[in-house]
Amino acid sequence: MTSLSQQETFDCRKIFAETLIELARQDERIVAVCNDSVGSSNLNDFKKEFSDRLINVGIAEQNMIGVAAGLANSGFIPFVSCAGPFLSGRALEQVKADVAYNMYPIILCAQSPGMSYGELGPTHHSIEDFSWIRALTDITLLSPADPKQTKDAILWAVRANKPVYMRINRFKIPQTTPNNAPFEVGKALVLKEGKDVTLITTGILVPRALEAAVLLEQQGISARVLNMHTINPLDKKAILAAASQTRGIVTMEEAITTGGLGAAVAEVVVEHHPTKMRILGVSHFAPTGSASFLLDHFGLSVENIVKSACELAR
Amino acid sequence: MAKVQEVLNNNDKDRLLKLSQIASEIRVDIVNTIAAAKMGHIGGDFSVTDILVSLFFGVMNYKSQDPNWADRDRFILSKGHCAAALYSVMAKAGYFKHEQLGEFMKPLSFLGGHPNRRKLAGIEANTGPLGHGLPIGVGCAIGAKLAKKSYRTFVILGDGELQEGSNWEAAMYAGHRKLGNLMAIVDRNRLQQGAGTEDTNSLDPLADKWRAFGWDTYELNGHCFEELLKVMEAPSTGKPKVIIANTIKGKGVSFIENRVEWHHKVPSAEQNIQAIKELTHS
Structure with missing residues (x-):
């Protein structure tokens, strides 16, 4: 592959x-x-x-x-x-x-x-x-x-x-959506099934989440990957399934973490099925650097996604 | 100019008298509506009344029983806080029943403190935050041209509202596109919430500003139906038209006129009686 x-x-x-x-x-x-x-x-x-x-x-x-x-x-x-x-x-x-x-x-x-x-x-x-x-x-x-x-x-x-x-998006990314996958607004696209941990991602971070899932697999951790292409209305059903069927949720977004995708997922989880979470995203005004550099800088690297997922899956 | 004169000749006395009577009834409705709700913006409602009456009962094409009629003239009250005046006019025009004015600002009412098109058909835009109406009106006017429709767009602006920069973005673009199917009317009562406009952030020379932005600019007495109709009905020259309508905030009631504190003060029971007396005997 x-x-x-x-x-x-x-x-x-x-x-x-x-x-x-x-x-x-x-x-x-x-x-x-x-x-x-x-x-x-x-x-x-x-x-x-x-x-x-x-x-x-x-x-x-x-x-x-x-x-x-x-x-x-x-x-x-x-x-x-x-x-x-x-x-x-x-x-x-x-x-x-x-x-x-x-x-x-x-x-x-x-x-x-x-x-x-x-x-x-x-x-x-x-x-x-x-x-x-x-x-x-x-x-x-x-x-x-x-x-x-x-x-x-x-x-x-x-x-x-x-x-x-x-x-x-301007940031260049590979196609991660299968050609036959329908675009259902409000319904997360399951890109990979998994039972240990769930990666909920969106936009240009989808490829990084998929790469992280491959590395996690090599460590014996089965990661579910959800492409949450609709932030509102949010797919609560998929989130609750992740919360109940896997040991934790890592969210990742090219956005400020106060009020973004991770926060939205947390709102659902905390009210209906509390579980461990890691919310990866931008924490403050960025320093100078390329888009790719800045994603890594804010912990949105494949390595850090793997590390965060491992902490939850243990 | 010959055409303007023709229009003026058609404005016979009966027509002007009728508008004046309607305006008087509208002001009574406004004061009653606000007194019942114990909330509202009576000063601005009274300054804009005659402009609204000229548009709804003299100038605009619409069907109150078919409020979404595709060819209707578009009307936007950018100074949305003067909703009581707009509702009173719309009730008289047949958009809803007169007795429903009593719903003004009641819990869950369709007549909120600012107009809401999701609750009341005939409202084109939900206004309230200032500086929103003119950009939307520009879009309506461009839309009419693109769709090759002949409807016109009318936007009423408060004068204090012109301190919002978005108006000038819209004014610049309307001038640039020569939107002859767009008319703005500035309710120039010279008072804003807390003080005079010229004491707060001066607007004058206001006509020069509009002219510089490429608009056909008129200044007139905003309580004179003859002047209002003459300019509103004058054929377009192909430029957007603005009327700076010099008005009196609180027009029609002696103790409200030109007093800054009546921006949103509510009349007491006695004041309500006194106001109606003045409005019906003048």
Whole structure:
């Protein structure tokens, strides 16, 4: 078997742009709304084909979200495409009031989320989005792991008729989702069965969790791996199954740990089936470094995932 | 300008008188609604009343019995705290029954302290935090153009609200896109919650600011139906239009007018009687 680290890797922005164009050809209601991010959102081809349906408001994120709400009011399905930190952070009150509270069918596409702008520093990292958007319970919060899930998430969102927030990863990753795996919103994808410990992961950390599971197997520890691609609504059933059937849960996310995926899992576990947990993620503003360096720095390396799992499985 | 004159000639006395009567009834409804709920924003409600009445009973196309009619003109009350005024107008326009105004701010009511489209059909946007209405209105106006529809979008803004930067993001973009199907009306009562706008963070020269952002800009008496209709009904020049409507906060009741403390003060039983007396005898 080829190790995941040797497989071809992908940037999800390409499939995002291609899928959007496919959809726009079929449905005149599809519009793209962005903040001077035509290039970084990979929307140049969309612009060529649908120049009037690309609404570029310039560098003005609050207005961008409001304009999307107005377009939704007029019967359009806006895909708002914007670098993660400015989409969730700069316009958070608009996301709350104009999108979530109005319950408009707007798809918020957080480009280059997490720490993918590594060296540019914390101002350009979007690690708080899980916590912030999860608090807006009317927004479905998706964190696809690879291009296949990104495409599936977009195809689901366009028909959902409600607010959706999704990460569009820039960090290159291999495909980990089997070609025949359905994308079921609110239902974790079981990538590997296991009976000793459960690794609950999401987004670009899915390959690292799978690699850790292989190493754990070599040490005689059977690790279950769940790709929790939907952060809200959370798959409580899968979490409780993990809590009751394995000896502990390690969560890992490219996000701040206060209020993110690990916290969400802990809320479920602590109330219904207390078990041991390790919550791996970003703990504070990052120092300078590449995305990959920063993941390791914050304990999201394969080695540390293995170490954390071993502590629980013992 | 000839076209403006034509419109003006159509504004016969009967029409203006009717609007004036409606406005008087609306103000009575507002004061009763707020007195019953013991909550509300009476000062701003009264300053914006005549603007709302002009739009709902003079200018806008809508079907209150079919509130989601696709071709309706869009209306957004960006100063959402003046919900009592909007509800009073919507009740009179037939969106819901007049007696339901008594539900205002009651537990689980569909008439909350700020408008909610998930509870009341006809509300286009849930406002309350300031600076949200104009960006949404810009989106509606772009949407109408993209869909090749002829409906127009109207947004009422508070003047204090213009201290929120998001309004200027939206104003800049509306000017850039030449959204001639968009109209903003600023309720220029010159008072915000705690003091005068010019004492807090001055807005003047307000008309110059809008003009610089590419808007057709008008200043008028926001309690004069003739002026309001004349400008609201004047054909678009292809630019977004803004009306700076000079108003009096608390307009219509002597002891409320122009007093900063009446931003959200609630009238006592005696004051309620006095207010209704003034509103019905003027």
